[in-house]
Amino acid sequence: MLGTFTVSRPTELGQALDLIGEESLAYWGGTELFLAMKMQLLMPGNLVDLKGIPQLREIRMSGDELVIGAGTTHDEIATDPGVRGAAGLLSSVTSRVGNSRVRAQGTIGGNLCFAEPRSDLATVLLALDAMVQLQSSSGERRLSITEFLLGPYWTAREPEELLVAVCVPIPAATGVYLKFQFTERPSVAVTAVVSDGGQPCRLAIGAVADVPALHTAESWDEFDAASIAAGIEPVPDLTGSVTYKRHLTEVLVKKAIAAVRAGERDG
Amino acid sequence: MADGGELGRTVRANVNGTEVSRYVANRSTLAQFLRDDLGLTGTKVSCELQVCGVCSVLVDGSPVSACTYLAVDIDGRKVETVEGLADGDTLHPLQQAFVEEFALQCGFCTPGFLMMSVALLRRNPDPSEEDVKEYLDGNICRCTGYRPIVEAVQLAATRMREDGHV
Ligand SMILES: Cc1cc2nc3c(=O)[nH]c(=O)nc-3n(C[C@@H](O)[C@@H](O)[C@H](O)COP(=O)(O)OP(=O)(O)OC[C@H]3O[C@@H](n4cnc5c(N)ncnc54)[C@H](O)[C@@H]3O)c2cc1C
Ligand code: FES
Ligand code: FES
Numbered sequence: 253m254l255g256t257f258t259v260s261r262p263t264e265l266g267q268a269l270d271l272i273g274e275e276s277l278a279y280w281g282g283t284e285l286f287l288a289m290k291m292q293l294l295m296p297g298n299l300v301d302l303k304g305i306p307q308l309r310e311i312r313m314s315g316d317e318l319v320i321g322a323g324t325t326h327d328e329i330a331t332d333p334g335v336r337g338a339a340g341l342l343s344s345v346t347s348r349v350g351n352s353r354v355r356a357q358g359t360i361g362g363n364l365c366f367a368e369p370r371s372d373l374a375t376v377l378l379a380l381d382a383m384v385q386l387q388s389s390s391g392e393r394r395l396s397i398t399e400f401l402l403g404p405y406w407t408a409r410e411p412e413e414l415l416v417a418v419c420v421p422i423p424a425a426t427g428v429y430l431k432f433q434f435t436e437r438p439s440v441a442v443t444a445v446v447s448d449g450g451q452p453c454r455l456a457i458g459a460v461a462d463v464p465a466l467h468t469a470e471s472w473d474e475f476d477a478a479s480i481a482a483g484i485e486p487v488p489d490l491t492g493s494v495t496y497k498r499h500l501t502e503v504l505v506k507k508a509i510a511a512v513r514a515g516e517r518d519g
Numbered sequence: 520m521a522d523g524g525e526l527g528r529t530v531r532a533n534v535n536g537t538e539v540s541r542y543v544a545n546r547s548t549l550a551q552f553l554r555d556d557l558g559l560t561g562t563k564v565s566c567e568l569q570v571c572g573v574c575s576v577l578v579d580g581s582p583v584s585a586c587t588y589l590a591v592d593i594d595g596r597k598v599e600t601v602e603g604l605a606d607g608d609t610l611h612p613l614q615q616a617f618v619e620e621f622a623l624q625c626g627f628c629t630p631g632f633l634m635m636s637v638a639l640l641r642r643n644p645d646p647s648e649e650d651v652k653e654y655l656d657g658n659i660c661r662c663t664g665y666r667p668i669v670e671a672v673q674l675a676a677t678r679m680r681e682d683g684h685v
Contacts, residue, residue, distance in 0.1 A: 350657070
């Protein structure tokens, strides 16, 4: 049962920025927020519906970046030909999030802002070296995924800031995304990608610990699955103990690296 | 822009082809609104976590879990529920195929499966078995087993392609 609250429906970004704050939370799909409100973990007095702001759902190329509006749904990302061409791995991951209703309503912005530790998007966007663009009525700033995600359900976003877009450098890194999942969300997710810029070999491990972790190197030979798995702090839950999840991580790291070295690519 | 300050609003929406105008509380879910205010009890509620799919309906053609969707958010939109599928006494091809393939027993999950199948066939009129399984993955049936459901969706797809049903 939801508590009582008012709802504002801005039609322009500026209006939304004036409305948002500690007690006045934005929502798009509500696929995370309404669950938290039903459990009374969050009890905002006002909700700001972002669905009336078309500029937040644009996908475009800007210089050497793919810019995805915060209000773009998983399904829109997965089926967008531009994203598929420029960042196939992201298409593939978004096509496998949750279920078809969650993909139809849930957005990239809502996913990142809620900072649920088992987010698939946080893991893949970390591997792809994406940046998030935050805006408030007093200005804008850009953060890396590492700077943005501070802990479970905790980000660097200030209450009066909106996430407006996610920027993926293109040509985007390519690779594989493996997850071990037998409930609604993954227990462990590992992605191994090769990138043109910076360190060519990038490995991100998500869902298993408080925040996703990134490992980079010049060559895949430098990665040791056992020590990488030993270095993470898995969160035990109904899907497995610390020992079990470390084991899963080691196995997935080996598999992901073997697959990417064999030339396999998702998306 | 917005009418903040109020705990509800009058929503105007098209529900199964009928224009509806009702005052609804912000805290009402779409499932509550459909069932309690409009008497459309075909839409069921079970897990309330967006997991089981019995509450699946379409808003502007897009599938939603009505258990976790605000009723006020249908304002200005088009809602489709299981009650809108049949044309008088003539069942929708999906409903007909579900009957013929024995794709239901108690029937509690059926409205959700039907609405998700409508959404699937609109975007993919010729789905493979794998496509059907993937799209209906978020719908749970505790009686039938899934094989007859997948077969029913594919049978309906074939017939709908043949007779140009939309
Ligand atoms: C059954 C189920 C299965 C799922 N499975 C997966 C999965 O496999 N992988 C995965 O990654 N996720 C999964 N999810 C999580 C899914 O809810 C998110 O991926 C979804 O994208 C959230 O987006 P939303 O628009 O619904 O967010 P909302 O619920 O609308 O918002 C979430 C939070 O972010 C804030 N917010 C939203 N947009 C903005 C913005 N632009 N600026 C600032 N703050 C904002 C809101 O205030 C709220 O606190 C699952 C969810 C469910 C219910
Ligand atoms: S009741 Fe809505 S998904 Fe289960
Ligand atoms: S027919 Fe009984 S739950 Fe599906």
